[in-house]
Amino acid sequence: xxxxxxxxxxxxxxxxxxxxxxxxxxxxxxxxxxxxxxxxxxxxxxxxxxxxxxxxxxxxxxxxxxxxxxxxxxxxxxxxxxxxxxxxxxxxxxxxxxxxxxxxxxxxxxxxxxxxxxxxxxxxxxxxxxxxxxxxxxxxxxxxxxxxxxxxxxxxxxxxxxxxxxxxxxxxxxxxxxxxxxxxxxxxxxxxxxxxxxxxxxxxxxxxxxxxxxxxxxxxxxxxxxxxxxxxxxxxxxxxxxxxxxxxxxxxxxxxxx
Amino acid sequence: xxxxxxxxxxxxxxxxxxxxxxxxxxxxxxxxxxxxxxxxxxxxxxxxxxxxxxxxxxxxxxxxxxxxxxxxxxxxxxxxxxxxxxxxxxxxxxxxxxxxxxxxxxxxxxxxxxxxxxxxxxxxxxxxxxxxxxxxxxxxxxxxxxxxxxxxxxxxxxxxxxxxxxxxxxxxxxxxxxxxxxxxxxxxxxxxxxxxxxxxxxxxxxxxxxxxxxxxxxxxxxxxxxxxxxxxxxxxxxxxxxxxxxxxxxxxxxxxxx
Numbered sequence: 001x002x003x004x005x006x007x008x009x010x011x012x013x014x015x016x017x018x019x020x021x022x023x024x025x026x027x028x029x030x031x032x033x034x035x036x037x038x039x040x041x042x043x044x045x046x047x048x049x050x051x052x053x054x055x056x057x058x059x060x061x062x063x064x065x066x067x068x069x070x071x072x073x074x075x076x077x078x079x080x081x082x083x084x085x086x087x088x089x090x091x092x093x094x095x096x097x098x099x100x101x102x103x104x105x106x107x108x109x110x111x112x113x114x115x116x117x118x119x120x121x122x123x124x125x126x127x128x129x130x131x132x133x134x135x136x137x138x139x140x141x142x143x144x145x146x147x148x149x150x151x152x153x154x155x156x157x158x159x160x161x162x163x164x165x166x167x168x169x170x171x172x173x174x175x176x177x178x179x180x181x182x183x184x185x186x187x188x189x190x191x192x193x194x195x196x197x198x199x200x201x202x203x204x205x206x207x208x209x210x211x212x213x214x215x216x217x218x219x220x221x222x223x224x225x226x227x228x229x230x231x232x233x234x235x236x237x238x239x240x241x242x243x244x245x246x247x248x249x250x251x252x253x254x255x256x257x258x
Numbered sequence: 259x260x261x262x263x264x265x266x267x268x269x270x271x272x273x274x275x276x277x278x279x280x281x282x283x284x285x286x287x288x289x290x291x292x293x294x295x296x297x298x299x300x301x302x303x304x305x306x307x308x309x310x311x312x313x314x315x316x317x318x319x320x321x322x323x324x325x326x327x328x329x330x331x332x333x334x335x336x337x338x339x340x341x342x343x344x345x346x347x348x349x350x351x352x353x354x355x356x357x358x359x360x361x362x363x364x365x366x367x368x369x370x371x372x373x374x375x376x377x378x379x380x381x382x383x384x385x386x387x388x389x390x391x392x393x394x395x396x397x398x399x400x401x402x403x404x405x406x407x408x409x410x411x412x413x414x415x416x417x418x419x420x421x422x423x424x425x426x427x428x429x430x431x432x433x434x435x436x437x438x439x440x441x442x443x444x445x446x447x448x449x450x451x452x453x454x455x456x457x458x459x460x461x462x463x464x465x466x467x468x469x470x471x472x473x474x475x476x477x478x479x480x481x482x483x484x485x486x487x488x489x490x491x492x493x494x495x496x497x498x499x500x501x502x503x504x505x506x507x508x509x510x511x512x513x514x515x516x
Contacts, residue, residue, distance in 0.1 A: 004476055004484070010262040096514045103514070111427035120452040164463070168426040168515040169369035169508050172444045172464030174471070176428075186430045194378045205422070206430030207475060213432070214472030217465065218262055218493065226262070235476065250427050256354045256361070257426040257515050 006233040009034050010218040010226035016123065017227075019056030024148035027228055036230050038155040043231040044145075045215035048163040048178060049121060050227040051141050052132050058122075059086050061129040073097055083117070086131055090115035095258055106134065109249040110178060112165045135161070138179025139244040146181040158182035158234075160245070162212035162219075168257060175216025177208035180245040184208075187240050206248055264491040267292050268476040268484035274381065275485075277314030282406035285486055294488050296413040301489040302403075303473035306421040306436060307379060308485045309399050310390050316380075317344050319387040331355055341375070344389055348373035353516055364392065367507040368436060370423045393419065396437025397502040404439040416440035416492075418503070420470035420477075426515060433474025435466035438503040442466075445498050464506055 011030035017023070023046070031038050038044070066074065066081035070088055074081035077100045084102070088094075091104035095111055106115045116134040124130060135141045138161050146159040161179035166172075177185060185208035215229035252258070269288035275281070281304070289296050296302070324332065324339035328346055332339035335358050342360070346352075349362035353369055364373045374392040382388060393399045396419050404417040419437035424430075435443060443466035473487035510516070 004268040005265055006476060007263055007265045008472075098514055099512075101514065120456065121454065123454055167464075167508075169513060170434075170464060170467065171506050171508050172462040172467070174464050174467050196379065196381055198378065204430040205474075206425075206428060206432050209428065209430070209432050210471040210475050213468040214266075214475070216463075217468050217472070218264060248428050248430060250425075250429050254357075255427060256356055256359065 004233070004235050006231060006235065008214060008218055009036055009230045009232070011228040011230055012226045014050070014227060017050045017053040019054065019058070021054045022148070023050060023054050023145055024152055027145075028149060028152055030228065031230055034230065036232065038149060038153045038157050038230075039232070040156045041232075041234070041236070042155065042157040043160060043183065043211060043234050044149070044157055045160045045162055045212060045229045045231060046142075046145065047219055047227040048116070048134060048138070048161055049118075049132065051135050051138070051145075051161050051179075055135055055141065057133040057135060058130045059117075059133065061086070061131060062127075073102070077102055082129075083119075083131060086133070087115045087117050090117060090133055105252075108134070108138065108178070109246065109252075110134075110165075112163075116163055116178075134163070134178065139181065139246055140179075142179035142181035142245070156182070158242075160208055160212055160215070162215055164216060175209075175213040175219075177212040177245045177248060180208045180243070182242055183211075184236065184240040185243045185245050186247045187237055208245055209248060262491070262493050264489060264493065266472060266476055267294055267488045267490070269486040269488055270484045272308070272485060275308045275311040277312065277316070279312045280406070281308060281312050281403055282410055285403075286407060286411055288486065289488055292488065294490065296407060296411045296415050296488075297490070298414045299490075299492070299494070300413065300415040301418060301441065301469060301492050302407070302415055303418045303420055303470060303487045303489060304400075304403065305477055305485040306374070306392060306396070306419055307376075307390065309393050309396070309403075309419050309437075313393055313399065315391040315393060316388045317375075317391065319344070319389060320385075331360070335360055340387075341377075341389060344391070345373045345375050348375060348391055363510075366392070366396065366436070367504065368392075368423075370421075374421055374436075392421070392436065397439065397504055398437075400437035400439035400503070414440070416500075418466055418470055418473070420473055422474060433467075433471040433477075435470040435503045435506060438466045438501070440500055441469075442494065442498040443501045443503050444505045445495055466503055467506060 061082040064082040066085040070085035074084040093105040096103040142159040164173040165176040319340040322340040324343040328343035332342040351363040354361040400417040422431040423434040
C-alpha cells in the first residue's frame with residue numbers, strides 16, 4: 001500500500017439524543033466500538049441533528065402564533081403558517097419564496113431552505129408538534145465538542161458539524177459544513193504555483209464542505225444509525241490555519257445572486 | 259472493525275497526459291501500484307483535466323479572433339478578449355458578468371465560472387497560449403472509461419469525472435461531478451420513511467457531487483500527482499438506478515437564481 005489514503009467510518013449504535021445529553025462520551029464510545037478510538041489528526045463529522053437535539057433546539061408548533069407575514073407566506077407556499085413563523089424567526093432575510101420553496105439567510109448567514117428547520121427524524125411525544133432548529137452557534141458547538149473529546153481522550157482531533165443543503169443550480173442536496181473546530185475550513189491557495197510555475201486560477205478551497213459532503217454519504221438520511229463519521233488520514237495541507245465554518249459564508253457584498 | 263467504512267486512495271505516478279493517450283491502462287497501472295487493483299464496486303474519480311487532455315480539448319489563444327461581444331466583456335471584466343471568446347464559444351448563456359467574474363451556463367447545462375476553461379496546469383510549447391476546455395460529453399467520457407477498464411480488468415466499477423466549481427453563497431470551490439457512469443448520481447428518497455415513520459423532507463441526494471467533493475480532497479490543486487482517486491467501500495443504496503451526472507443539473511424552468 002503506497003500513497004495517501006483517507007478512511008471514513010460510520011459511527012453507529014448511539015441512543016436517541018435528548019436535550020442535555022453529553023455527546024462527547026457517546027461518540028468516544030462509538031469510535032471505540034468501531035475499533036477506531038480517537039487519535040491525533042482524526043476528523044469527527046457530526047450530523048447537525050444530534051447536536052441540535054443535545055442542545056434542546058426544539059420548538060413546539062402548538063405554542064407558535066404566526067404573524068400576518070407568516071400567514072401570507074404560508075398561504076402562498078402551501079405550508080403550515082406556524083412552521084413558516086419559526087423559519088422567519090430563524091432568518092435574517094428571505095432570499096426566495098416561490099414554488100413552495102422558502103430560501104432564507106439564517107441568522108448565522110447560511111443561505112438554505114427553511115432555515116434548516118426540520119421535522120424529519122424528530123420524535124413527537126404527548127401530541128407534540130416539534131420542529132428542530134439549527135444550533136445557535138455551530139462553530140461554538142464544534143469547538144466545545146472538540147475540547148471535551150480532547151479532555152476525555154487526550155486526542156487532538158478536528159470536529160465538523162454537517163447538514164444537507166440544496167444548491168442554486170444543482171438537483172439534490174449535499175452535505176455542507178455549518179460548524180468547524182480545529183480544521184482549515186477554507187484554504188487559501190493564492191500565490192501557489194501550478195505544475196508549470198504559473199499562479200493557480202483556483203484560489204480558495206472549501207475543504208470543510210468537501211469533507212462534510214463525504215461524510216454525508218455514510219450517514220444516510222432515513223435513520224440516525226450513523227449520525228457521526230470518523231475520518232482518518234485527512235491530508236491537512238501544511239501551514240494553513242484553522243478557520244471556522246462561518247468563513248465559508250460568502251459576504252453579502254460579494255454575493256451576485258440575491 | 260465493525261460498521262461501514264469507505265476508503266479513498268489517491269492514485270499517483272501518472273505521466274503527463276497528451277492528446278490521444280488511453281487513460282484506462284494508465285489508471286489500471288496506478289491502482290495496481292497503490293496496491294488496490296480495481297475490484298467490483300469500486301468507484302474511480304478522475305479529474306476533468308486529464309480527461310480533457312487525453313481528448314485533446316485544447317484551444318490556442320493565438321488562433322482566436324475575439325468578437326465585439328467578447329471584446330466588450332473582456333474590457334469590462336479586465337480579461338484577455340481571446341480567452342473570453344473561448345468561454346463564450348463554450349457557453350449557452352451568460353448568467354453573471356460582474357466584478358471580474360464570468361459565470362455561464364455551459365453547453366452541457368452546468369452553471370460555473372469561465373465555462374471551465376482553464377489555463378492552470380496546461381503546458382505551453384513553442385510559444386503556445388493554450389487553454390483547456392471541459393470534455394465535450396463528460397457522461398460519455400465516463401462511460402467509455404468505465405467500459406474500457408471493465409474490458410481490461412473484468413471489474414465492474416463506476417467512474418466519476420470531477421471538477422472544482424464555485425457556489426452562489428459559499429466561499430471556495432468544491433469538487434463536483436460533471437460526468438458519471440455506473441453510479442447513482444442522484445438518489446430519489448421520496449416516499450422513504452424517517453425513523454419515526456413520517457415521509458422524509460429531504461427527497462433527493464446528489465451522491466455523485468458528494469463523492470466528487472470527497473475525492474477532490476485527495477487530488478490537490480497545485481500539481482497532477484494525484485489526478486485520480488479510487489473509492490472502495492462506497493455503500494450504494496439498494497435498488498437505485500444508475501444516473502448520469504447531467505441529471506444533477508437543475509432544469510432551467512426550476513431555477514430560481516437566474
